[in-house]
Amino acid sequence: MFTVKGKPFMPMGGQSKNSSAYNAEELASAIAGVKALGGNTLEAPVYWEQVEPQERQFDFSSVDMLLEECRKNDLHLIVLWFATWKNGEMRYCPGWIKTDKQRFFRVLRSDGVPMNILSSFCEEALHADARAFRALMGHLKEKDSDTETVISVQVENEPGILGCDRDYGPEANAALSGAVPSELLEHVKGLEEGSVWEVLQKNGSKEHGSWEEVFGVKGGEFCTAWSIAKYIDHIAAEGRAIYNLPMYTNAWLSFPGWPIPGFYPAGGPVRSTLDIWKFATPHLDLIAPDIYSVNYSDYRIICEDYLRPDNPLFVPESGPDGLNARNMLRALADYNAIGYFCFGVDSILDMEGNLLEDAVLFAESFRSVMSLLPLIQKYRGTGKVHAVVEEDYQMNQSFEFEQYIGAVPFINMGPASDNKDHRHARNPKLIEGRPKHGLIIEAGPQEFYLAGNFHLFMVPGSGPGWLDALKMSLVLTPVDYLSVEEGYLTETGEFVPTRTRNGDESVFGSFWTTPYCGVVRIVLTP
Structure with missing residues (x-):
């Protein structure tokens, strides 16, 4: 629009x-x-x-x-x-x-x-x-x-x-005593669902009449x-x-x-x-x-x-x-x-x-x-935009991606979030205790974009060994990645990396982001 x-x-x-x-x-x-x-x-x-x-x-x-x-x-x-x-x-x-x-x-x-x-x-x-x-x-x-x-x-x-x-x-x-406009009445009849159609049915689906005759007690509001x-x-x-x-x-x-x-x-x-x-x-x-x-x-x-x-x-x-x-x-x-x-x-x-x-x-x-706005526009309506929202008393939120299962835990994940360089100095007042929130965009079977304040764990969605991988996800890395990068998107949606993560910053199947990381781009190994 x-x-x-x-x-x-x-x-x-x-x-x-x-x-x-x-x-x-x-x-x-x-x-x-x-x-x-x-x-x-x-x-x-x-x-x-x-x-x-x-x-x-x-x-x-x-x-x-x-x-x-x-x-x-x-x-x-x-x-x-x-x-x-x-x-x-x-x-x-x-x-x-x-x-x-x-x-x-x-x-x-x-x-x-x-x-x-x-x-x-x-x-x-x-x-x-x-x-x-x-x-x-x-x-x-x-x-x-x-x-x-x-x-x-x-x-x-x-x-x-x-x-x-x-x-x-x-x-x-x-106006209330006058006839319901015929064009409106014909339109409502053709809806076959919805509040106005239901009121019409409840009052006998009349062919013509005043607003109160056609819509009963709702006639005044509808008029x-x-x-x-x-x-x-x-x-x-x-x-x-x-x-x-x-x-x-x-x-x-x-x-x-x-x-x-x-x-x-x-x-x-x-x-x-x-x-x-x-x-x-x-x-x-x-x-x-x-x-x-x-x-x-x-x-x-x-x-x-x-x-x-x-x-x-x-x-x-x-x-x-x-x-x-x-x-x-x-x-x-x-x-x-x-x-x-x-x-x-x-x-x-x-x-x-x-x-x-x-x-x-x-x-x-x-x-x-x-x-993430360029990608939100690109993938709107495709089911590839996922909201991370922490609810009261909820331990985690799960996601079914095309080839993976993801989970965002709503508990303190410990030192992983401390692994930042000097550009990512943490402000405990703004981070600690804040509800987990953000967006995940599934740009492809192995490509994901993250923004917000949360950890994302991922395991294979199916195939041999996926259950063992899930059980071991806190000890071993259940998915392998080609790259994990921080950066930003241009107006056209092109990703520009500003920092590469590896090793301690991207292990145990945990990919984290905070409001100070910008956009995190993950590419997994097929």
């Missing part, structure tokens, strides 16, 4: 805090955070209230600041359009929108009280947002089409209705989802007609086990409405989940929901902590993520520019990913 100068590009980095793009000083801290991670891309907001302070009078100086600062630091940029929706509300709309409540009418609660949310049924709001977005895309085309600093635009942010299950205004009520999705798709279509960049929107997820609309922005692109959103938004390239859950059972469900044939997995927000680090590795290795970002990247450094302790493990994992 993402390209730069016609070549595939995998964006990795961080998102600035919500207010960090108002001035250069705060933006600098976000850029410093991305650089500390070794990332290649910054996600930063562009605020409707700032670019159109007076109706039809545009000021793109803040956008120019973003472009300039990213270019200075050799970073790409994903623009986040904070407009009609930001986290299920309208906080970033211009003052002239906020004060004219008749022209730009709000969502009404069930008791008739207006909320701080523009109604998706408000045509004036739709046209105003689309006009501003067209102007933004025109400015980006003029200022950046040659440079291609901006690789994508997020249209709105976590859209939906926060605090109520749906819009109870007269326009919304009329809301259809309205918001069509609103956003219209804005995306208007923008792409001016400058055809990849576009997506992101999702504030429903809570697993407590999926009540209003606790998350109702009508947003959550698992229960995702099929409606995908059909209603042909001008969006994908729907991206913001994943803060560190519980892997929940995380796995989210990845499986959003990784679909019509929707690659892209994570625009996560937490910059150790628990999210291990899920990042899984997303890249197991769910073929095409990009990954942490939120609040401007808060991972102290006043002296050093990583905060809580962010060290995430940064180590992130840097390991970046060191």
